[in-house]
Amino acid sequence: MAKGSAIIVGVSGGIGRALAQQLGQAGDRVVHGLSRTPAAPMEGVTHGYLDLEDETSMAGAAARIAEGPAPSLIVVATGVLHSGQTPERSWRELTAEHLMRDFRINAVGPALAARHLLPLMPRDQRAVFAALSARVGSIGDNRLGGWHSYRASKAALNMILKTLSVELARTHPQAVVAGLHPGTVDTALSAPFQRGVKPDKLFSPAFRLLAVIEGLTPADSGGVFAWDGAQIPA
Numbered sequence: 001m002a003k004g005s006a007i008i009v010g011v012s013g014g015i016g017r018a019l020a021q022q023l024g025q026a027g028d029r030v031v032h033g034l035s036r037t038p039a040a041p042m043e044g045v046t047h048g049y050l051d052l053e054d055e056t057s058m059a060g061a062a063a064r065i066a067e068g069p070a071p072s073l074i075v076v077a078t079g080v081l082h083s084g085q086t087p088e089r090s091w092r093e094l095t096a097e098h099l100m101r102d103f104r105i106n107a108v109g110p111a112l113a114a115r116h117l118l119p120l121m122p123r124d125q126r127a128v129f130a131a132l133s134a135r136v137g138s139i140g141d142n143r144l145g146g147w148h149s150y151r152a153s154k155a156a157l158n159m160i161l162k163t164l165s166v167e168l169a170r171t172h173p174q175a176v177v178a179g180l181h182p183g184t185v186d187t188a189l190s191a192p193f194q195r196g197v198k199p200d201k202l203f204s205p206a207f208r209l210l211a212v213i214e215g216l217t218p219a220d221s222g223g224v225f226a227w228d229g230a231q232i233p234a
C-alpha cells in the first residue's frame with residue numbers, strides 16, 4: 001500500500017530534524033518538514049513555515065500539503081523547556097508567564113496543529129499522529145517534583161492526545177494518536193541538564209522513535225510511549 005506523505009513539525013529542532021532526515025533518506029514517501037525557524041536543507045524533505053503561535057501559518061501549511069498525497073504519519077516534534085526561563089525547582093519560583101509560555105508551546109500549539117493537520121489523514125488506512133511528550137508529564141510517575149510548568153504542560157498535552165484518540169477512532173478506525181518520550185536526547189533542549197546522565201543513557205536524536213511509531217497499533221491510541229516502546233502511566 002502507498003505510504004502517502006509524512007509531516008514533521010519542528011524540523012529546526014534536534015529530534016524533528018533527525019526524524020525528517022531518516023524519513024527523507026528512506027525515499028519512499030513525500031516528507032514535509034515544517035518549522036518556525038528555517039531548517040538546513042535535507043535530502044528528500046521539502047520545507048514549509050509553521051509557527052505554533054500563529055494559526056494562520058498552520059492553515060497555510062495544511063492547505064499546501066493537501067494538494068499532495070495524504071499523510072500517513074504526522075509528528076509534532078516541537079517543545080520548550082528552558083529557553084529564557086529555567087525550569088522551576090520549587091513552587092516559590094512559579095510565575096504566570098512561565099506557566100503560560102510552556103502551556104502555549106507544549107500543549108496549545110500541538111492541539112492546534114492537530115486541528116489543522118488531522119483532517120488531512122486518510123480514513124481508510126493506518127495513520128499515526130504523534131507528539132513529542134516527556135516522561136515527566138506523567139502524574140503517576142512524578143516522584144521528584146520540580147519543573148512545574150514543563151510537567152504540567154506535558155500532562156495537558158497527554159490529555160489532549162488521549163481526547164483526540166477517542167474522537168478520531170470514530171471516523172479513522174486504523175488511526176493511532178500517541179505521545180512519545182524520547183529518553184534524554186542530546187539536543188539544545190536537554191543540553192543544560194545532561195551532567196548527571198550516563199553516556200549510554202544520552203541518546204542521539206535519531207534513536208529508535210521511528211521504530212516505536214512503527215510498532216503502534218490502534219489499540220495503543222491515546223497512550224504515551226517511551227523510546228523502548230514501553231507505555232508510560234498517565
Ligand SMILES: NC(=O)c1ccc[n+]([C@@H]2O[C@H](COP(=O)([O-])OP(=O)(O)OC[C@H]3O[C@@H](n4cnc5c(N)ncnc54)[C@H](OP(=O)(O)O)[C@@H]3O)[C@@H](O)[C@H]2O)c1
Binds near residue numbers: 012035081132183189
Ligand atoms: N531532548 C530531550 O532530552 C527530550 C526529552 C524528553 C522530551 N523531549 C521533547 O522532545 C521534543 C523535541 O525536543 P528537542 O530535544 O528536539 O528540542 P530542540 O532541539 O530544542 O527543538 C525544539 C523545537 O521546537 C520548536 N519550537 C519551539 N517553539 C516553537 C513555536 N512557537 N513554533 C514552532 N516551533 C517551535 C523549535 O523551533 P525554533 O527552531 O523555531 O525555535 C524547535 O524546532 C520537545 O517536545 C521536548 O519536550 C526532549
